[in-house]
Amino acid sequence: MSQPTLIGSVQKALRLLEAVASSSTIVPAKKLARLTDLPLPTTYHLLRTLEFEGYLCKVDGGYLLGTAAVARTRPARQELLARVRPVLRSLSEELGGATYLAAFEEGEIRLVAIAEESEAQRVDLWVGVHESAHATAFGKAILAGMDPAQRDDYLSRHDLYDLTPHTITSKADLARSLASGVTVWSDAEEYLLGVSCLAVPIPSEDLLGAVAVSLPSRRAVAESDVQSLQRAARRLGASMSNGLITI
Structure with missing residues (x-):
């Protein structure tokens, strides 16, 4: 059976979402890069995209889950x-x-x-x-x-x-x-x-x-x-x- 085609950027974005969702506090971008083992420029690019789409919310000091993510999950x-x-x-x-x-x-x-x-x-x-x-x-x-x-x-x-x-x-x-x-x-x-x-x-x-x-x-x-x-x-x-x- 052939392996499914995977989109690397989607996988990376999901890793960032998981890192934010699992945190009990606001998470800075640099910490997210460390947690997900992603290069910092890639992290910033994905975070901007996730923020634009409403899956993340940028606040003082870092990121929280955005309304698009919260609406699809149990309140966090x-x-x-x-x-x-x-x-x-x-x-x-x-x-x-x-x-x-x-x-x-x-x-x-x-x-x-x-x-x-x-x-x-x-x-x-x-x-x-x-x-x-x-x-x-x-x-x-x-x-x-x-x-x-x-x-x-x-x-x-x-x-x-x-x-x-x-x-x-x-x-x-x-x-x-x-x-x-x-x-x-x-x-x-x-x-x-x-x-x-x-x-x-x-x-x-x-x-x-x-x-x-x-x-x-x-x-x-x-x-x-x-x-x-x-x-x-x-x-x-x-x-x-x-x-x-x-x-």
């Missing part, structure tokens, strides 16, 4: 990102700090999206978020929202690493902090010296998540900052709880 994380990033960017511009969306999924606390306005200081997340939730405001907000069994399971699998002199490293101390009943969570230089974060949980029945902003520790936090964060959490909750997308 990329569609979620397209909805939440405007909220995060607006919050970043309003507060002057980098903003973060994190969620609990498949037993881990994962960073879903980041946004920052041009003058904002972004925290370099050099330690995996799933290994440092105890030291971040959004991690503590999510831990506090877990049921006891979930929290015990999570903490049994994660050490409380000492990232700065201010990091909580005692599980007993962390448990007391999580039981405080606060509605706005913070870390005061617990993850990185010179930087503090605020976070609030996202009101949603579909996921356990939190939105956060990082600010210089020297900056005083105003009540208006907290209110802005809470408004963003409500907007994110509405965007992520419409029955079309869950994570």
